[in-house]
Amino acid sequence: MKTKFLISILLVGTLLGFGQSEVLQGLRGDVPVDEENIVVEPYQMQEGITLHKNYRQQPPLIPHKIEKYQINLKANQCLRCHSWPYNSDFKTVAAPESHFIDAQSGHRTDNIAAGRWFCTQCHVPQSNAPELIDNTFSSSDKQ
Ligand code: HEC
Ligand code: HEC
Numbered sequence: 772m773k774t775k776f777l778i779s780i781l782l783v784g785t786l787l788g789f790g791q792s793e794v795l796q797g798l799r800g801d802v803p804v805d806e807e808n809i810v811v812e813p814y815q816m817q818e819g820i821t822l823h824k825n826y827r828q829q830p831p832l833i834p835h836k837i838e839k840y841q842i843n844l845k846a847n848q849c850l851r852c853h854s855w856p857y858n859s860d861f862k863t864v865a866a867p868e869s870h871f872i873d874a875q876s877g878h879r880t881d882n883i884a885a886g887r888w889f890c891t892q893c894h895v896p897q898s899n900a901p902e903l904i905d906n907t908f909s910s911s912d913k914q
Contacts, residue, residue, distance in 0.1 A: 814898035822897050825910040832897035842889055849890045850883060 802808045822832055840848040850866070851857050858865040870887040871880050 814900040817897045817899060823910065830893040833894050834897060837896055847888060
């Protein structure tokens, strides 16, 4: 019964023109996953410069390569430079106090808060990657 219902929905959908081949806009374009795609040139890292932030709360972009710095369940090599006391040795900017506040209790902690452990959830290396799809996004100070 359920299958019949699903099949009729599909048929009606097809008649109405749903599921017509839409051009996918991701990096793969419209190349199906079981076919080999052209090699995408790696984007040029933009190192050593600070790019303009697009809104006040934007996590700053990373102005250096990160491939060598592991983040897993036990280790976080980013903290070797971006947390006290190492930041004083390396003269790097430390992760801010907001990163040391436990989200549930609101307590300040000496260890990075669990929700901030995976740095690359929010911070990404800056590159000259083109926009994947055309869009009208503009910095909030330019609107
Ligand atoms: C060997 C030391 C080192 C390691 C390890 C390191 N960084 Fe950095 N990072 C730097 C330096 C140097 C800068 C340049 C700015 C500064 O003086 O801190 C920087 C800048 C940054 C900034 C920009 C800060 C701002 O205010 O604009 C972010 C974000 C950042 N790193 C994130 C990371 C993340 C995430 C990792 C791990 C994947 C990482 N870094 C690993 C040394 C390091
Ligand atoms: C949930 C998102 C999120 C995660 C995860 C996160 N950050 Fe951030 N980070 C931010 C935001 C937002 C800011 C800017 C606002 C602020 O200071 O809180 C920031 C700011 C920073 C800065 C700039 C400080 C300054 O004074 O300019 C550094 C360095 C940084 N983070 C490092 C890290 C490192 C290292 C990790 C991983 C251990 C990490 N962040 C994880 C969101 C995040």
